[in-house]
Amino acid sequence: MRILYFSRNYSTHDHRFLSAMVDGGHETFFLQLEKNPRQVEDRPIPPNVEIVKWAGSGREFHWGDVPRLAFDLRRVIRRIKPDLIHAGPIQTCAFLVALTGFRPLFTMSWGFDLMEDVRKSKWMERITRYTLKRSTFFTSDANVTCEKAIAYGMNPERTVVFPWGVDLQQFSPTTETMVHRPKPALSGGEGSIVLFCNRSWEPYYGVDVLAHAFVKVAQQNENVGLILLGGGSQASVIRGILQNGGVLDRVTLGGHVSQRDLPDWYHDADLYISPSHVDGSSVSLMEALACGLPCLVSDIPANKEWITEGENGWLFRDGDVNQLAEKLLAVIAQREKLPEIGRAGRKSAEMRADWQKNARVLMNAYETAVQLR
Numbered sequence: 001m002r003i004l005y006f007s008r009n010y011s012t013h014d015h016r017f018l019s020a021m022v023d024g025g026h027e028t029f030f031l032q033l034e035k036n037p038r039q040v041e042d043r044p045i046p047p048n049v050e051i052v053k054w055a056g057s058g059r060e061f062h063w064g065d066v067p068r069l070a071f072d073l074r075r076v077i078r079r080i081k082p083d084l085i086h087a088g089p090i091q092t093c094a095f096l097v098a099l100t101g102f103r104p105l106f107t108m109s110w111g112f113d114l115m116e117d118v119r120k121s122k123w124m125e126r127i128t129r130y131t132l133k134r135s136t137f138f139t140s141d142a143n144v145t146c147e148k149a150i151a152y153g154m155n156p157e158r159t160v161v162f163p164w165g166v167d168l169q170q171f172s173p174t175t176e177t178m179v180h181r182p183k184p185a186l187s188g189g190e191g192s193i194v195l196f197c198n199r200s201w202e203p204y205y206g207v208d209v210l211a212h213a214f215v216k217v218a219q220q221n222e223n224v225g226l227i228l229l230g231g232g233s234q235a236s237v238i239r240g241i242l243q244n245g246g247v248l249d250r251v252t253l254g255g256h257v258s259q260r261d262l263p264d265w266y267h268d269a270d271l272y273i274s275p276s277h278v279d280g281s282s283v284s285l286m287e288a289l290a291c292g293l294p295c296l297v298s299d300i301p302a303n304k305e306w307i308t309e310g311e312n313g314w315l316f317r318d319g320d321v322n323q324l325a326e327k328l329l330a331v332i333a334q335r336e337k338l339p340e341i342g343r344a345g346r347k348s349a350e351m352r353a354d355w356q357k358n359a360r361v362l363m364n365a366y367e368t369a370v371q372l373r
Contacts, residue, residue, distance in 0.1 A: 201232030
């Protein structure tokens with residue numbers, strides 16, 4: 001079939017979805033709402049995907065642009081004549097498609113649109129309801145977001161939940177062939193433990209909570225270090241927390257890392273941390289599980305769909321610096337359990353996070369949506 005994939009920008013997730021469509025034999029078109037200023041070299045647009053030129057994608061989205069964008073989107077639809085449009089987030093891309101009246105509209109939640117954005121104003125709530133009631137089918141990567149969609153008017157019989165998943169061959173437990181970088185300089189040598197977080201440095205993801213907790217832990221244990229990847233708007237805040245706490249020299253700031261190199265960073269750590277306040281099924285969490293890296297994550301609903309306390313990881317109260325510090329110290333004290341927990345995490349990933357299997361769920365959902373119209 002002819003599929004028009006409409007997303008806000010272009011991320012690793014978009015690359016994965018576009019690749020799945022092409023691999024599934026579909027004629028695939030890609031419409032971008034905004035240009036991504038940081039498209040990395042290891043993530044080119046997949047072959048055989050047509051990039052659609054239109055009135056959008058030239059600048060940041062503004063609500064005043066909606067009439068102009070909806071008008072030009074109708075032109076794009078007339079030219080391409082898609083059998084289905086896959087669009088999300090809900091309040092931007094999917095909303096614009098809903099305004100055109102096109103069906104079948106396959107709406108995808110990106111997590112934050114239903115867990116956070118919908119609560120920002122009555123306007124956001126209204127356009128969420130408007131879009132979902134005009135959606136032929138809905139998908140998300142977590143039960144919690146699907147339940148939210150149903151609460152805002154989506155027909156529960158026209159939904160499918162599946163984790164976006166990871167490449168279980170690329171993200172796998174460490175082997176002797178992996179290349180390791182030096183760990184943070186710690187006095188404990190072989191007795192050291194290295195924490196790892198690659199969540200974006202934005203308020204949604206709570207990296208500042210981790211920074212505060214790490215200061216507390218590092219002041220009590222000289223053998224703990226931290227790897228932080230990525231960056232974001234809270235960079236000065238996070239660096240300030242670490243600097244003022246006197247622990248910046250025990251932190252490796254790795255910046256933005258390519259997908260090709262990312263598995264090596266997971267293998268350089270002993271414990272993965274996600275302090276996120278809002279999430280669907282976190283791809284970085286699935287990557288860590290697939291790599292056999294034990295995980296300690298916030299107890300938000302989406303994380304609890306993946307982590308069972310003491311079985312394949314640990315949970316801490318969302319936003320609670322003190323409990324995160326306490327949990328970290330407790331895990332460090334029983335570090336002999338880490339390999340067992342890591343193996344259980346890998347099994348969880350094999351059962352639920354295999355992108356090759358999960359992509360087939362998406363292809364089947366497309367077929368259902370086209371039949372429903």
